[in-house]
Amino acid sequence: MITTDLVDDVRRVTIDRPERRNALTSAGLDALRRTVEExxxxxxVIRGAGSAFCAGADLDEVADLGREGAAEFARRGQRTARAIGETDGVVLAAIDGPARGGGLELALACDLRVATPEATFGEPGVTFGLFGAWGGTVRLPRVLGEGAAxxxxxxxxxxxxxxxxxxxxxxxxxxxxxxxxxxIARNDPYALAATKRRLRDDxxxxxxEEREAEAFAELIARYEPEDR
Known part of the structure; x- marks a missing residue:
């Protein structure tokens, strides 16, 4: 379900389940988290195979979950989203086609969301009695502001x-x-990681500000004269 390769110094991570519009099961969420962490x-770059980015949770699996199973499924998605946000690498969601529900939530956890003209976005959970539980209710207002969220x-x-x-x-x-x-990959990797950590700091x-000063000093200490 998750495939990965290294191309031009960029780690490409593909949600590869096009027959289900890249909907994620528990196993798929765990595989995505491990792939990002490693x-x-x-x-x-996180992308979807075929014509969709990610349709979110596999509702066939969700339908069979009891109360405790549903809570654990939500926590799995949350752990995956946190891994995306906390890794040192800059994570870019390459969105081509639909990003729905949990797919949008995972994109929200990324550092950048870059869309093609064919991309579409939605949190359709309320239309069938659910809502986004992979951290979406936390990240959506942070990204959009409360009103738009x-x-x-x-x-x-x-x-x-x-x-x-x-x-x-x-x-x-x-x-x-x-x-x-x-x-982005042409930039200094240490500067990228430091900048991401500072922008993510809450x-x-x-x-x-103190951590910003310390991180800046660490980067200066790495410079060699020919880099200046």
């Missing part, structure tokens, strides 16, 4: 790439997200 590149999550509507760009859900619309990933401002 990634050996400064830039990681409420609108998207409570309506269950689908937005296209242009509206997603206006909302701040994606940072770019390009024909080939791979070009964005390879451009400690009080004074603590963030």
């Amino acid at each position: 990634a050996d590149a400064s830039v990681i 409420m609108d998207l999550a409570l309506s269950g509507r689908v937005v296209d790439a242009e509206e997603a760009l206006r909302m701040g859900l994606v940072s770019r619309i390009v024909d080939d997200p791979w070009t964005v990933a390879t451009g 400690r009080p401002v004074a603590e963030q």
